Amino acid sequence: MEYNKYGMSEDELETKLDRLTELSGELGLFVPAARYSITSISPSGEVVDQRDGISRSWVRNAYNYIAGMMTCNPLVTAAFGAGYLSMKAVAGTMLTAAVPEFYLYSAGVVYNYELNTGYAAFVDVSTRGIVVGSGGIAESFNDYKLASGILSGTTTGKLSYQVCSYPSGTYNAGTREYTITWQRYLNNNSGAQVNVSEIGIYAYVTFLGIPTMFCRDVVTPAIVVTDAGQLLVDYAITLTYPA
Amino acid sequence: MGELVIPKYNAREDESKYIEFNKLIRELGYPTLEMYLTTEIRDMTGELVSPIRHERAHSWTRNAYNFLLSNLGSKNSSGSDSFMGGYISIKVVGGTIQGDTAIGWYPNGIYSVAGIILYGIIAGTSNAGYSFEDYNLGATITHGTGGTQMAYSATINSGFVWTTVTNPSDTGTATIKRYLNNNSGGSIGVNEIGLVYSIMLGGGGGSYYNLVARDVLVGTDTVPDAAQYTITYTIVTTLPA
Numbered sequence: 047m048e049y050n051k052y053g054m055s056e057d058e059l060e061t062k063l064d065r066l067t068e069l070s071g072e073l074g075l076f077v078p079a080a081r082y083s084i085t086s087i088s089p090s091g092e093v094v095d096q097r098d099g100i101s102r103s104w105v106r107n108a109y110n111y112i113a114g115m116m117t118c119n120p121l122v123t124a125a126f127g128a129g130y131l132s133m134k135a136v137a138g139t140m141l142t143a144a145v146p147e148f149y150l151y152s153a154g155v156v157y158n159y160e161l162n163t164g165y166a167a168f169v170d171v172s173t174r175g176i177v178v179g180s181g182g183i184a185e186s187f188n189d190y191k192l193a194s195g196i197l198s199g200t201t202t203g204k205l206s207y208q209v210c211s212y213p214s215g216t217y218n219a220g221t222r223e224y225t226i227t228w229q230r231y232l233n234n235n236s237g238a239q240v241n242v243s244e245i246g247i248y249a250y251v252t253f254l255g256i257p258t259m260f261c262r263d264v265v266t267p268a269i270v271v272t273d274a275g276q277l278l279v280d281y282a283i284t285l286t287y288p289a
Numbered sequence: 290m291g292e293l294v295i296p297k298y299n300a301r302e303d304e305s306k307y308i309e310f311n312k313l314i315r316e317l318g319y320p321t322l323e324m325y326l327t328t329e330i331r332d333m334t335g336e337l338v339s340p341i342r343h344e345r346a347h348s349w350t351r352n353a354y355n356f357l358l359s360n361l362g363s364k365n366s367s368g369s370d371s372f373m374g375g376y377i378s379i380k381v382v383g384g385t386i387q388g389d390t391a392i393g394w395y396p397n398g399i400y401s402v403a404g405i406i407l408y409g410i411i412a413g414t415s416n417a418g419y420s421f422e423d424y425n426l427g428a429t430i431t432h433g434t435g436g437t438q439m440a441y442s443a444t445i446n447s448g449f450v451w452t453t454v455t456n457p458s459d460t461g462t463a464t465i466k467r468y469l470n471n472n473s474g475g476s477i478g479v480n481e482i483g484l485v486y487s488i489m490l491g492g493g494g495g496s497y498y499n500l501v502a503r504d505v506l507v508g509t510d511t512v513p514d515a516a517q518y519t520i521t522y523t524i525v526t527t528l529p530a
Contacts, residue, residue, distance in 0.1 A: 075310065108361070117465065187318070
C-alpha cells in the first residue's frame with residue numbers, strides 16, 4: 047500500500063496540511079502533525095547540508111497505538127496489517143498488551159516519557175529514540191523498522207548516537223499549537239563519511255519495553271555526514287487545539 | 290422500531306466539512322479519532338419509546354487532547370498549576386489540576402463495573418453548553434434507585450471492528466456501551482453524556498478520573514420509570530488511503 051502523499055510536492059502537502067489543521071480546530075478533532083529537520087555539520091561547526099520537511103511517516107504502529115490507547119483495547123497478535131489492531135516491534139515480533147502504552151521503567155518505577163521511556167534513549171543506544179539509517183527504500187504504511195539502521199559506534203559505517211531526552215515543549219497562543227520537539231545528535235567518528243537516507247522514531251512500549259517504530263521518513267538524496275562531522279535530527283510533533 | 294435520526298447539533302454540524310476532513314486525513318496519513326454518540330430508550334417490554342438518537346459527538350475535551358499529546362509526543366505532564374493552553378495537565382472530575390513534570394500519563398481503563406460512575410460512560414441532567422474546558426458533567430445522575438437516580442450497569446467494551454474496503458480506506462471502530470436502568474419511580478431527563486477515563490500518573494500512582502468527552506443533547510432524552518437507557522460511543526480511526 048502506498049500513501050497518496052508520497053508523491054506530493056512539499057508545497058502541495060503544506061497547503062493541504064494547513065487546511066486539515068484548520069478543519070481539525072473547527073471540528074474539534076485532533077490531528078498530530080510531524081515535521082523533521084536533518085542537519086549535517088562539519089568538524090568546524092559549519093552547516094554542510096540541511097533539510098526540512100513535513101513528515102510523511104506515521105506508520106500503522108502509531109495509528110494502532112493511538113486507537114488502542116484511547117479506547118483501552120488490547121493488541122492482537124494474529125497478524126500485522128489491515129484488519130488487525132496490532133503492533134509489530136522493530137525485531138519483527140508482535141506486541142502483546144492489554145492497552146498499548148509506554149514502558150513502565152522498572153528501576154525507578156516511573157513513566158518518565160522524557161528520560162527513560164517513550165522516545166527517550168540513552169547515549170550509544172541505536173535501538174530507541176530518534177534513529178537513522180542508510181536504506182533509501184520508499185516509505186510504506188506497514189514499515190516497522192528502518193530499512194537499514196545505522197548502529198552506534200566508531201567503526202566503519204557507524205555513528206555515535208548521543209542522548210535523546212527532554213524534548214522542548216512550546217505553545218503558540220495565536221495558533222493554539224503545542225509543539226514537542228525531540229532532538230538527537232549523532233557524531234561520525236568512523237573514519238569515513240556516512241550517508242544517511244532515512245530517519246525515524248523508535249518508541250519504547252509495553253511492559254516489556256520493546257522498541258517499536260512510530261514513524262519513518264526517507265531523505266532523498268542521502269545526506270552526507272563527513273568524518274568527524276555531526277548530524278542533528280529533529281522531530282517536531284504539533285497538536286493544534288480547537289478554536 | 291423507531292427510525293434512525295441524525296439531528297443537527299450546533300453550528301459546527303456541517304457534514305461537508307467532516308467529509309473534507311476525512312478525505313484529507315486519508316490522503317495525508319494523519320491519525321485522528323472521530324466519535325459518534327447513540328442513545329436509545331426502551332420500555333420494560335423492550336420496545337423503543339422514542340427514536341434512536343445517532344449523531345456525531347463533538348466532545349473531545351482539553352483533557353483528551355492533553356492525554357493524547359503526552360502519550361504520542363512522549364512528553365511528561367505539566368505541573369499542577371494551570372489548566373489552559375500551553376500546559377499538558379489534567380483537570381480531574383473533582384476539579385483539581387493534576388500534573389508532574391517528571392512523569393507522563395498512561396491509560397488505566399474505561400470499562401467500569403456496575404454501579405461505578407467514577408469512570409466509564411456517565412449521564413447527567415444539565416443542559417449547560419459544551420465547553421472544551423469541561424472536566425465534569427454539569428449534573429451527573431448518580432447510581433441508585435432513588436428519585437433522581439439510575440442504576441448503572443457495567444461500561445462494556447463491545448469490541449474493535451475493522452471495515453476493510455478500498456475506497457474509502459480501512460476504518461477501525463471501537464464501541465463502548467453502557468445500560469442505565471431507571472428504577473427511580475419517575476421519569477428522568479438526560480441532557481448530557483460523558484466519557485471518563487481512569488488514568489494514572491507515573492508508576493504506582495493512584496487513579497485519576499479524566500473526563501475526555503462531553504456531549505450536550507439537542508432535546509432531552511426522557512427516560513420513563515422502569516425504562517432502560519442505552520448509551521453507545523463509537524470511536525473511529527481511519528487509515529491512510
